[in-house]
Amino acid sequence: MALRSSLTHSNPVSLQFRNPRFIIRNSHVNSSSDESHRPTLRISADSAPKARFVARRTESVSVRQLQRPLIEYMSLPASQYSVLDAERIERVDDNTFRCYVYRFKFFAFEVCPVLLVRVEEQPNGCCIKLLSCKLEGSSIVVAQNDKFDASMENKISCDSNQSDSQVQQLTSDAIIEVNIEIPFAFQAIPTQAIESTGSQVLEQILKAMLPRFMMQDLLLFNI
Secondary structure, X not given: OHHHHHHHHOOOXXXXXXXXXXXXXXXXXXXXXXXXXXXXXOOOHHHOOEEEEEEEEEEEEEEEOXXXXXXXXXXXXXXXOOOOOOOOEEEOOOOEEEEXXXXXXXXXXXXXXXXXXXEEEEOOEEEEEEEEXXXXXXXXXXXXXXXXXXXXXXXXXXXXXXXXOOEEEEEEEEEEEEEEEOOHHHOOOOHHHHHHHHHHHHHHHHHHHHHHHHHHHHHHHOO
16 A cells, blocks of 8 residues: 555654753852852753754545455555565564665755654555654764654545545645754754755655655556
């Protein structure tokens, strides 16, 4: 179903910040030796500037029904999904898959996300949800793994109202959101510029990814 192709590129799960908070206490000396009145300076990792990237895209394709109705195909459990791209998708269990996304560029860095996703069955299709995301690339890229959280949902569905029609619509509706602590090397760049660039990258990923998902689904549906 949709996962076989969606997983090839999706995106994407929630990661929580894994950096522990750290507290630095800095005090000045007053005229007495009583340290209980010393002021405290707290520096928290949460005070670092953050950026938010968001992208959403919907793709639809018309499917001509053959011997097997599309709604029946979309109702298959995840355990019966075929993995077309075994080099980029690994089955973890019946409902969970690991996906190696194609590399993309963010500013001067190449990033390759590795996604862990779960497929949840729905009445007219399925919903692919991101469980976790790990970044691969340079040491700077890898260092961001404990400084961001990401979420993704890709809902794949067909219109049950057209079940008697020879042609049905298969729709993929995906949304990705990433919240990241801005690395020190990028903090001189305005946050708005970073967010704009990050969102554009996510949009380009979805633009390239969703049509491919749909074509993969059509190939499997016609097998």
